[in-house]
Amino acid sequence: MKRIIHTDTIKSEIVKLIRSASFIAPPEIKTAFSRMKAEETNPLAAETLQILIENTEIAEREEIPLCQDCGSTIVFLEIGQELTVEGDLLYDAVNDAVAEAYKKFYLRKSIVADPLRRINTGTNTPAFIHTDIVPGNGLKIDILLKGGGSENMSMLRMFRPTDPVELIIDFIEESVINAGPNPCPPLFLGVGIGGTADAAMLNSKKALLRPTGEKHSDPFYAGLEEKILKKINSTGVGPMGFGGRATAAGVYILTAPTHIASLPVALNMNCHSFRKGGVTI
């Protein structure tokens, strides 16, 4: 059935999502930090986790951003094929919402218009928008506010299709050790496996949209995620790289069909300040 939605509605939903992601850490993340703190034997790691827990409380109570790096605004849109969007151009509406939210909520504007000449746009726009056309007449909006420090630790390696899965696990472990403190652990680690190089990179970020505590729907990959998490948490990197057990809070794999010659594996690390949100309208 055909349905019409106005861009004003989309705009106001995105503003709300940015506000809540910037100031409010989801309860499951606070629970995870508390559990990790209880498991730490390294006093510096426990102290660091305690500060991260208090950080979430202060941010929510006083509306101070969880982190001064308020991120690139990544917006994922799943647009139903039977949906008609009225009003402004859809991408303009998304960018207007981003500019409005970053101004209104005193968020840091971190986007430069050109990668080499580096003049700040002053609005945190443009957002990085990914759209998928899906069946139906709905619109699903997911946002991810992604800090530069963790994004800089992104990785891609093209494996041989005959490589054992252990090599992939080693690559992930090695990448997390090399990144050390830079992506602000405890991490939420997105892993894109399969597809083309670009599809694997995008999937490594999309993988992070899965609800934080939810397992992979395929038991094979759920098992692999668990194995990777265990391995990462034995590296000793620890919270903020000061040493300890809590190096990652979750591993999220998203796969795609791939070429007979290829096995791309991409990593997108998200810092402990996991700022995301979604809504279906």
Next chain:
Amino acid sequence: MEWIKITTPLVDATIESLRCGDLCHITGRILTARDKAHDRIRQMLAKGEQLPFELKGELLYYVGPTPAKEGMVIGAAGPTTSSRMDPFSEMTLSLGIKGMMGKGKRDKATRELLGKYKAVYFSSIGGAGAYLSKRIISSRVIAFEDLGPEAVFELYVKDFPAVAAIDIYGGDIYENRIQQ
């Protein structure tokens, strides 16, 4: 875990007493600078221009805060990744800074320079922007205002948490090279 209270300006006795892994509460005046401010200092020095501030004896904090809301001192103000400032270590140390603060690893050259110039590298708590903003009691821009969040701020901090990450003896918390 025991917090070691230190004050700025960092005096030799403090610098000599710190060992990597020490958890510190810093109180006093600090200056901020991140990528663009470092780049501008380099350009000014290359042109033989006078810097609008002194770096001698200062603790330099790598941060780009969020704007302050009405009635607040500053917005979120946690450390940024220090390794991006590695190419500038010799420059800022030779200008006389006695401490650097950010988050994460430094390169080998910086580690050696810290020993040579007798300065300490502190790593604060990355991503704890809201928590750390409450430890800043005053804030004002003193130079490069056009750089927005990348301007040079003078901050007064009270009990600002940071780990001594690299000491003057070559000890580095990220390299497990703690020297006893």
